Each structure stands twice: as C-alpha cells, then as structure tokens.
Amino acid sequence: MLSVLFGAAVTLAAAWCCGQVVVARGRLALTRGERPLYALVLGAAVLSLVLFAMAALGVVSDGSLLALAAVAGVAAWRWGRAPVEEAAAGDPLQGVWRWIFAPIWAIFAAIALLHAMAPEMSPDGSSYHLGVIARYYRAGGFVSIPHLMYGQMPQGFDILYLMAFAFGRHSAAALVHCGFLLALPWLLLRIGQRAGHAAAGAAAGLLVMLSPVVLIDGASAYNDVALATVAVAAFGLALRKDAPAWCLGLLAGFAFTIKYTAFVAAPWLLVLIWRRGWRSQAALAGAAGGVVAPWLVRNAMLYGNPVAPFYSKWFPNAFMHESFEESYRAWMGWYDGLDRWSQVPWALTVDGGVLGGLLGPVFLLAPVALLAARSALGRRALVAAVVFGLPWVANVGTRFLIPALPFAGLALALALPGRVLPALVVLHALASLPPVVNRYAGEHAWRIKELYPRVALRLEDPKAFMAREWPPFRRAALIESATGAGAVVAVGSPVPESYTSRETRVLYLSAQGERVADLLLTPLIREFQPLHRFRFEFEEQALQVVRVLQTAHGEADVWNISEMNLHTRDGVLAREAGWGLRASAFPWDVSFAFDGSPVTRWRSWRALRAGDWIEVDLGAPRNLTAVTLDTATDQWSVQMKLEGLGPEGLWRELGAAPVRTERPPPLELRRMAVGELKRMGITHLMIVEGERGWEDFRDNADLWGISEAGRVDDTRLYRLE
Amino acid sequence: MLAVLGLALALGGCLKQPDKFAPPEQRDPQVLDEDRARLHYVPMGAEEAPAHLLTDIVPDLHDGQWRWTLQRPALEVRVPKTRGMKFRAQLTVPEITFEQTGPVTIEIFIDNRRLLERKVDNPGEVVIEQAVAEDWLTTKRPVVIRFVIDKMWTSPVDGVQRGFILTGAGFVQ
Numbered sequence: 001m002l003s004v005l006f007g008a009a010v011t012l013a014a015a016w017c018c019g020q021v022v023v024a025r026g027r028l029a030l031t032r033g034e035r036p037l038y039a040l041v042l043g044a045a046v047l048s049l050v051l052f053a054m055a056a057l058g059v060v061s062d063g064s065l066l067a068l069a070a071v072a073g074v075a076a077w078r079w080g081r082a083p084v085e086e087a088a089a090g091d092p093l094q095g096v097w098r099w100i101f102a103p104i105w106a107i108f109a110a111i112a113l114l115h116a117m118a119p120e121m122s123p124d125g126s127s128y129h130l131g132v133i134a135r136y137y138r139a140g141g142f143v144s145i146p147h148l149m150y151g152q153m154p155q156g157f158d159i160l161y162l163m164a165f166a167f168g169r170h171s172a173a174a175l176v177h178c179g180f181l182l183a184l185p186w187l188l189l190r191i192g193q194r195a196g197h198a199a200a201g202a203a204a205g206l207l208v209m210l211s212p213v214v215l216i217d218g219a220s221a222y223n224d225v226a227l228a229t230v231a232v233a234a235f236g237l238a239l240r241k242d243a244p245a246w247c248l249g250l251l252a253g254f255a256f257t258i259k260y261t262a263f264v265a266a267p268w269l270l271v272l273i274w275r276r277g278w279r280s281q282a283a284l285a286g287a288a289g290g291v292v293a294p295w296l297v298r299n300a301m302l303y304g305n306p307v308a309p310f311y312s313k314w315f316p317n318a319f320m321h322e323s324f325e326e327s328y329r330a331w332m333g334w335y336d337g338l339d340r341w342s343q344v345p346w347a348l349t350v351d352g353g354v355l356g357g358l359l360g361p362v363f364l365l366a367p368v369a370l371l372a373a374r375s376a377l378g379r380r381a382l383v384a385a386v387v388f389g390l391p392w393v394a395n396v397g398t399r400f401l402i403p404a405l406p407f408a409g410l411a412l413a414l415a416l417p418g419r420v421l422p423a424l425v426v427l428h429a430l431a432s433l434p435p436v437v438n439r440y441a442g443e444h445a446w447r448i449k450e451l452y453p454r455v456a457l458r459l460e461d462p463k464a465f466m467a468r469e470w471p472p473f474r475r476a477a478l479i480e481s482a483t484g485a486g487a488v489v490a491v492g493s494p495v496p497e498s499y500t501s502r503e504t505r506v507l508y509l510s511a512q513g514e515r516v517a518d519l520l521l522t523p524l525i526r527e528f529q530p531l532h533r534f535r536f537e538f539e540e541q542a543l544q545v546v547r548v549l550q551t552a553h554g555e556a557d558v559w560n561i562s563e564m565n566l567h568t569r570d571g572v573l574a575r576e577a578g579w580g581l582r583a584s585a586f587p588w589d590v591s592f593a594f595d596g597s598p599v600t601r602w603r604s605w606r607a608l609r610a611g612d613w614i615e616v617d618l619g620a621p622r623n624l625t626a627v628t629l630d631t632a633t634d635q636w637s638v639q640m641k642l643e644g645l646g647p648e649g650l651w652r653e654l655g656a657a658p659v660r661t662e663r664p665p666p667l668e669l670r671r672m673a674v675g676e677l678k679r680m681g682i683t684h685l686m687i688v689e690g691e692r693g694w695e696d697f698r699d700n701a702d703l704w705g706i707s708e709a710g711r712v713d714d715t716r717l718y719r720l721e
Numbered sequence: 722m723l724a725v726l727g728l729a730l731a732l733g734g735c736l737k738q739p740d741k742f743a744p745p746e747q748r749d750p751q752v753l754d755e756d757r758a759r760l761h762y763v764p765m766g767a768e769e770a771p772a773h774l775l776t777d778i779v780p781d782l783h784d785g786q787w788r789w790t791l792q793r794p795a796l797e798v799r800v801p802k803t804r805g806m807k808f809r810a811q812l813t814v815p816e817i818t819f820e821q822t823g824p825v826t827i828e829i830f831i832d833n834r835r836l837l838e839r840k841v842d843n844p845g846e847v848v849i850e851q852a853v854a855e856d857w858l859t860t861k862r863p864v865v866i867r868f869v870i871d872k873m874w875t876s877p878v879d880g881v882q883r884g885f886i887l888t889g890a891g892f893v894q
Contacts, residue, residue: 575747577743577744588739594745595748661766661767661768662785664893
C-alpha cells in the first residue's frame, strides 16, 4: 500500500511543485485556498510536457522519474516561493454550507479514494490508459503502437500516470486522477467565492463530484475528470483580468492533449480574452501551440498522421482505415439500445445503462440552468457548458459530458434560489451513495457498485482478489502464464493489457487488427472468398503499365481484389521483383493482390469512390492479351474498367467490360490465414465463446493449424502452430 | 487553434506516402487451383465446369451461374485431400417446377454410396452441407457425385422435362 500512496503522492507533489513555479512566474495573485488548486492543474500541464520530453528521449526509469520529482521540488523551493500578492478572501462560505460542504465532500472523497486504491478494474483504464503507459514504462519511453488506435491518441494526462505507475502501479495512477476529482469541487467553490457566489460554487462542486459517473471516472485511471478540472481552472483564470494569457494557453493546450475533443478550449479562451489585445491572444495561442505541437509531431513521426488515429482521409496512413473511422463515428454517435432522442435525458441522468453511466437524477433539472443567464457569471458558465458539451454529439456516452458538467452545475446552482441549494445537494448526495444508486440505475450503468476496503488497504492480495472477482483479469493472467516472452496475442475483444507484459492485437482497433479479422473470417464467410473471376480480354499489345479503375460511387461496399494476374499468349505472366505496384487507396496492402494467396486481398478500406485504381508497372513494355482479377463477392456494386499505358506514353482503355466466371471456394484457407497471422508476428489467438467463429476454432483446430494453449471460463487461448 | 491546425496540415504535408511496392514473396503455389485438371468444387459458372459434367446436366449456362438438371444428374470432381472435407451443393427448386411437382426429395450419392436424402418442401434455394468421412473419398481418381430427384417437371408447352437448378456442387472445407 505504501508504494501505491508513494506513487500517487510523488506525482501529485511533482505537479504541484511545477505549478508553484508557474504561479510565481505568472505573478498570479491567489488566496491560500486557490493557490494549491491552480498550482496542481498548471503544474500538471508542465509536468506532462517534461514527461513527454523524457519519453521522447527514451530516458524513463525509476531513477530518472525520482530525479524529476526532486528537481521539481527544488524548483518549487527556489523559484516557486517568490512572494505573491495575497488576494482578498472573497465571498466566505456562510450558513448551512459551512456545515455540509466539507463533510459531504469528505464522505465521497473517502468513497473515491477507497475505489481508486482498490485494483484497477475499469474497462478502459486497465486496457489502454494504463496498458499503453505500461508499455512506455517497460520500454523506457515512447514506442510505436500502431495496432491500437487508443495508443495513437495524445496522452497529455495519461503520461502523468507514467510516474505514478513506476512506483505504485495501477492504483497509484487511479489515485492521481482521484486527486483531480477531489480538487474539482474546491476549485468551483473558490471560483464562486471570488465571483461573489460562494454558495453556488459550493453547490456546483458537489453536484459534479457526487455525480455517479464522475465519481467512478475520477476514481479510475481515466482522464475525463482531469479534463473537467483543467477546463474549470482555465475558466477561473479567464474570469480574472490579471491572469497571464500564457497560463491560459498552457491549460488550453493541455486540455487538447488530454482529449482531442477539448480542441474547443483554445478558441473559447481566445474569445474570453479578446479585449486584452493581440499580445495576449498571441501569448495564449503560442503557449497552447507549444503544448500541443510535441504531440502532433510525435504522431506525425510514429503514425504518419499528426492527429492520429482520426482524419485518415486527410492524412492517409498505414495504421487506420477510412472505413473504420466512418464506422467508429457512427458507432460512437448513437449507442446500441437507444431508440430515440427522447430517451436520452433519462438515460443520461437516471438509468445510465445504455450510455455507460449516469449523471444523477438532479441533472434532470438541467434546463433550469438557462435562468442563470440573468447573471454575468451564469452567462459565462452557460457558454462554457455549451462549448465543452458540443463534442458530446460525436460520442453520446455519458462520461463525454463530464467536461461540460461543472459549468452546467454552476449555471444550475446560480439559477436556483439559494435556499433550496443545500437541500438539493443533500438529496443529490443521498441519491449518489452507491447502495442507493444500485436501487435505481440500470444494471449495466458504469458506477461504483461496491467498495472493497480490504483489498484497497492491501489486507488482501490484489491479484488473488482480481482472479476471484474479475473474469477479464483471468484472461490477462492466462495470456501471461500460457505464453512466453515476446508473445503477440490476437484477441476478439480487449483484455486488460496493463496486467500482462504480452502484446495483444484487438481485431477491430487498427488497420492491422482489421486485417487480422479479415484473414480469420475469410475461411468462414463465403462472401469474403475469391469466388469471382473477372477477365478482361484485348488484342495483344505492348503495355508497360496496367491499371484497373473502379467507376461506381457512393455505395458502402469496399472494393477489393484477391489476385490480379496479367496474361500473355503463353499463359500467366510470372511476377517479377522489378514490378511496381500502386493503389489510389490504402496502397500499403496492394501487394496482397499479387502474393498468390487466396486468403489475402487488397481492400480500398473506404466506401466506393469512382476513380479509385490499382495498377502494376512492369518496368518495360510486355506483350499482353488479358488481365484477370479474382475477387470476393462482398462488393455487389463495384464496376471496373481496364486501362493500359503503351510504349508511346499514352493511356488507352483495354477491351470491353470484363467477363465474370465463378471459382470454387479455395481449400486450406484456414491454414493459410494462420500462416498470414504468423507472418505478422502473431503467435497466439484468444477466442471467447460467442465471438464469431468460436465454434469453428474449437472444432477444426487441426484445419486451422492451432492448438489449445490454455482455457479459462468461456475463453480459449490457441497457439499458432 | 488556427496555428495548431496549420501545424497539423504542415506536418501532414511533409508526410510522404509510399510511391510503389514490389510484388511480395509468393505464397505456396500448390494450393492454387490454376493447374488442376479437375476442381474439388464445381461452380456451374466456372470455365472448367463443362469438363466435370457426366450425365443429366443440361449444358446451357443461364445467367453465367446455373444449369438445369434432369432426373439423375452426375458430375465428377477431384479432391486433393480427404480429411476434413464437407460435401456442398447449391441448388434451387424453382417456383415454376414446384407448382407442378409439389415437394420433392433429392438423394445424393458419392461414388454410388448414398450420402443423404433431402426433402424440399418449399420452392427456393437449397444449400446442402454435410461432413464426409475420410474413407468415402480418394485422391487417386475423380469422385463421382450423383443426385436423384424423385419427381420431374414436364413443360406443358413442349413436354421438356427438368429436375432442378444446379448452381454448384463438390467438396469444401
């Protein structure tokens, strides 16, 4: 337990020390209550940058991280102690608030701390937030993780977990996030106090922190609550005319590196300080750019896309497919189980089952917040709520409203009469206690259902606890125990990768993952197999380049070719190393149309687009008579024509429409698919009962060329022979 | 924000897509069907299909995909291996024949051994798949697949008789 507390404490302390320096250098006049809060948030931005530099240089180790913490401490002592003007205390907390704010905060802080200290069992925290960080830690810095889209996102906050993880592993990381959760209500209180609305600030702070989805998110190794805290700190500073614009820029940039959806922070802050003049605007933009740029450069270098894993259409790269991005956006924009928009308010606030968490029934009053427009602070809070709420439409999960929630909460508290606020907060607190939430929330709503104090306090072994209570851990443990070092496991759905040192390849979270899925499904799905042959016949002529053009447009089909063969009057032209293969879409896979394997195929990985092409440059003119294309049948709308470049340098259309004939389903596809997986470095395959084809893997293991390496619950781990 | 966008676009502009790729290492060519004299599964729309037809399959190819059968259609295939093979047939009892014949029964034989019998109670496409014991097949000579349909359709116009529509038959994995 000490290591957990040390890991969290050293990280939060290092951030706070960095922040002390920023506060002093920025000459921010802060009260004693404000200073540690702003120092934590501003310092986290600086610490994030420093950790980025260390990871980029590959110098991350226990020793270097300890040295960094020590340097931060020395810096705070040397440059962070410069006397700053002590500001007026502002509106004091009065009346009943003096008796309920801190106790309610303390009760829920204890709940959050106990949850954070228990083993990390959150889906995203255990799989990729900490899975990626664990890989960086083992490697001593950044490593390319092209096979996992989440590994390509900027990790502005997650990288703080690097320090915590080094000393206290998973729970220490969750505690770091918890630190931001616990700071958030106090930050809102201080903002309210400074604006003369202490009660509203206190109420907003508790409304947000106690919200069931905020509580579990902030007590897990996620980053949504950290983003909300950064946004609130930026809001608090932006309300003050004396806050340096570069501090705002630092926070705006930090917000972007925590989550792309926080791109709204910089323009929002620029508008807020518009009247300060161009110097301030430039300082804000410059600081924000300085924080953001390293991540963009890293992504450009590692993934060929500065904003990886998104916008592959603008920045084509080998690691993400355009078609996946389109599916992902549709998937995130509307969750399964949601039939109409009118269900959303209830799903967000009370049920939480469909949207992955609940805000709490009190937020059914959210429309009342519009009345806050009567005050200046209310108007600003409302604008901020809209600004940070806008990205939610891209992913309608409840937790994606967390960055907007503090502002909505503040506006709601400002809109309601002061005398009802304490009662409302007490009711919200009662309704947010885990045993109470369990009585009304949907079964699958993400929330703290139960506390495990024994394991949180390490009176029980965390691994034994997880092995008993949490099936995903048993899968990770199976991978760890049944495979050797260096094993790479293809999995149908994410496993908590942070609990295994082996690499996994999720079948749908990257271009490589989708290709693995395609390979494994091709033997099982006839429509994926090359059962059609298109033959273009033309008069024998000398051609140097042959190009197949796709001419249909707009359909959802993905154009694909399993094999492309050129024919002379003597038969199929043998492929030569000097040939140049090109494709207009996803060219990285073009060689799969020329590898002699019926289980592989080149796919455009995007909806049909007229003008897409695939071509082969023979290097020198050859006398050709025909071109054949073996293709899968899952491309009903595709239309193709053939063009050729002759020795005279002119393109011409070759032959009429192709003649289509049928081909038999190839044999040995299963074994060929496994062979391709092995070429990709994959050594094992984990299949859970219910996943597509799971029975075929079980019943036809010999045809696949796999053998069972282990089994746990409903999950089988196969070794590729 | 504009600066960030500009930086992203500038970085994107600097990134170079690969110009071209060379043909990769060729996979095991022996599993390809190019050089086989006989297919293991015969789609009626395959160029080689006519060479596999033995009896009672009308040569005319319709829509590039199917052929009419008579009462005892037979074809031969060649299997490169005997283990883990499934018999597969894709056929159709069309509305027009079903109206006259009603439900029909189709028996399937592999080298004169009766594999199965399928009663077709409704018109439409039928896909039959059935695992075949290893000792029913041989790699040494062609394997003969024979269908027998119990009722034939007779054209009221010219008296021509037909069995069912065959799209493909053979062995798959």
